[in-house]
Amino acid sequence: MVISTTAGDRADHFLDCTFASRYVRNPVPKFMMPATSQPKEAAYQIINDELMLDGAPRLNLASFVTTWMEPECDKLMMASMNKNYVDMDEYPVTTELQNRCVNMIANLFNAPIGAAETAVGVGTVGSSEAIMLAGLAFKRKWQHRRKLEGKPYDKPNIVTGANVQVCWEKFARYFEVELKEVKLSEGYYVMDPVKAVEMVDENTICVAAILGSTLTGEFEDVKLLNDLLIKKNKETGWETPIHVDAASGGFIAPFLYPELEWDFRLPLVKSINVSGHKYGLVYAGVGWVVWRSKEDLPDELVFHINYLGSDQPTFTLNFSKGSSQIIAQYYQFIRLGFEGYKNVMENCMDNTRALKEGLEKTGRFEILSKDIGVPLVAFKLKDSSKHTVFEIADSLRKFGWIVPAYTMPANAEHIAVLRVVVREDFSRSLAERLLSDIDKVLNEIDTLPSRVSMKAAHVTPTVDEGVNASEGMVKPGKKSVEEIQREVATYWRNLVERKRTGVC
Ligand SMILES: *Cc1c(COP(=O)(O)O)cnc(C)c1O
Numbered sequence: 001m002v003i004s005t006t007a008g009d010r011a012d013h014f015l016d017c018t019f020a021s022r023y024v025r026n027p028v029p030k031f032m033m034p035a036t037s038q039p040k041e042a043a044y045q046i047i048n049d050e051l052m053l054d055g056a057p058r059l060n061l062a063s064f065v066t067t068w069m070e071p072e073c074d075k076l077m078m079a080s081m082n083k084n085y086v087d088m089d090e091y092p093v094t095t096e097l098q099n100r101c102v103n104m105i106a107n108l109f110n111a112p113i114g115a116a117e118t119a120v121g122v123g124t125v126g127s128s129e130a131i132m133l134a135g136l137a138f139k140r141k142w143q144h145r146r147k148l149e150g151k152p153y154d155k156p157n158i159v160t161g162a163n164v165q166v167c168w169e170k171f172a173r174y175f176e177v178e179l180k181e182v183k184l185s186e187g188y189y190v191m192d193p194v195k196a197v198e199m200v201d202e203n204t205i206c207v208a209a210i211l212g213s214t215l216t217g218e219f220e221d222v223k224l225l226n227d228l229l230i231k232k233n234k235e236t237g238w239e240t241p242i243h244v245d246a247a248s249g250g251f252i253a254p255f256l257y258p259e260l261e262w263d264f265r266l267p268l269v270k271s272i273n274v275s276g277h278k279y280g281l282v283y284a285g286v287g288w289v290v291w292r293s294k295e296d297l298p299d300e301l302v303f304h305i306n307y308l309g310s311d312q313p314t315f316t317l318n319f320s321k322g323s324s325q326i327i328a329q330y331y332q333f334i335r336l337g338f339e340g341y342k343n344v345m346e347n348c349m350d351n352t353r354a355l356k357e358g359l360e361k362t363g364r365f366e367i368l369s370k371d372i373g374v375p376l377v378a379f380k381l382k383d384s385s386k387h388t389v390f391e392i393a394d395s396l397r398k399f400g401w402i403v404p405a406y407t408m409p410a411n412a413e414h415i416a417v418l419r420v421v422v423r424e425d426f427s428r429s430l431a432e433r434l435l436s437d438i439d440k441v442l443n444e445i446d447t448l449p450s451r452v453s454m455k456a457a458h459v460t461p462t463v464d465e466g467v468n469a470s471e472g473m474v475k476p477g478k479k480s481v482e483e484i485q486r487e488v489a490t491y492w493r494n495l496v497e498r499k500r501t502g503v504c
Contacts, residue, residue: 055402061420062404064248064278068425073331083323088305088312094323095312097330098123104333106290108254109263109272120297121290122315123326127247128167129317130273130289134243135171138205140298159199160208161191162409163215168208184412189216193225197232206241211262212249215408217374219249226266241270248374250274255342257372270296276329286325344424348375351431352422358435364442368417375422380415386450389418395441401434
């Protein structure tokens with residue numbers, strides 16, 4: 001590739017570095033490795049300057065993922081950055097910490113562990129990897145059973161709600177399992193257990209329930225699902241099990257709703273995943289999957305490594321990874337304890353309630369999130385005939401807030417919502433500031449011509465498929481993200497222009 005340096009192309013191929021120009025005179029190519037080295041201070045400055053244009057993580061209300069930890073934990077993480085987790089021989093203590101975490105989580109989820117036993121589970125990169133592993137275990141167990149019965153085992157399926165996170169669709173596609181989705185309807189945005197059980201057939205490897213729907217934070221009724229499925233299994237002779245995707249709710253329910261039965265207290269729940277980096281309170285890069293018992297994890301999926309005379313079973317998709325996240329998870333568990341987690345989650349819930357009340361007070365929004373669930377607020381405009389939630393999301397960006405807007409999956413696609421995830425670091429004062437900025441945005445859009453009736457309005461209904469989709473809800477869409485971003489940018493440019501020229 002020949003890199004031209006004519007004025008027009010220059011910006012495309014080279015980084016302009018304002019401050020770094022004190023150190024380097026030659027521009028740094030973007031897409032080719034620079035031919036020569038440069039001083040470390042310059043490299044640092046160049047990258048630091050460019051990263052300033054990223055959003056501020058703590059104002060990113062789209063994300064469930066932890067953006068703040070205590071400095072003591074940051075220190076532990078930095079100190080273990082150079083430890084490869086997979087070298088269990090060299091770092092037996094780190095392995096021991098992960099095993100302690102697995103046991104703590106299994107106990108938190110009421111796994112029936114005998115006194116002399118240890119829990120069956122593993123640390124992963126996140127819930128996505130955890131779900132791939134759990135799904136593979138179900139698929140393999142189902143295949144064994146079908147083989148024994150002399151029945152075909154080439155058409156496995158999995159039953160979920162249409163509200164599942166994208167990782168379930170990935171699992172289905174990557175590992176060739178048909179995904180049978182229970183459709184949603186207006187006013188009911190989680191999987192209906194009755195419909196789910198109706199969809200179960202002899203090829204169903206498991207029903208996946210979500211504790212904390214990504215869309216609204218609502219908990220699915222795992223207990224009802226369990227009871228209905230027990231009945232169906234009895235009638236049919238099948239053994240269809242349940243997996244609970246507790247990515248966000250797994251660290252909420254045990255602390256806030258200990259009486260709620262959603263975990264291993266229900267006999268058909270065979271495995272559960274949870275994201276350590278969501279309400280487990282660790283930075284991105286850690287998740288967990290635990291199985292009810294050894295019998296629920298087919299042995300041939302487990303690889304055995306011996307170290308220090310004891311057996312270390314491993315079941316992961318990737319080999320090397322960092323140790324920091326595991327160590328940080330262990331820090332949070334012993335630092336906070338049950339009491340500490342409970343306090344953090346209660347505080348998140350208090351702030352969620354304050355936010356809900358403030359939004360209701362505007363008179364413009366309907367809250368879709370339930371009182372019991374993950375601390376987040378999903379809300380829609382009561383009247384979207386003139387303006388849409390997408391405009392509100394766009395306008396909030398000008399204040400630095402990242403609040404995603406998206407449409408619901410089938411069959412509730414006509415419902416568009418905004419969602420604010422309340423994390424530990426989203427304080428009451430930030431909630432108040434957000435409310436006041438939403439007020440400003442509402443006042444502003446009221447003065448603007450209706451975008452819905454404008455030509456540009458055709459942008460809105462498809463935005464959900466791309467740029468405005470929140471974490472994990474990105475599905476292959478009609479328009480590319482770039483296309484949508486271009487259209488949104490054009491819209492704003494035109495708007496500013498109209499305002500400037502008074503043609504408003
Ligand atoms: C976030 C989330 C996932 C994916 O989890 P990662 O830890 O980001 O891989 C899966 N399911 C649900 C319900 C989630 O909220």
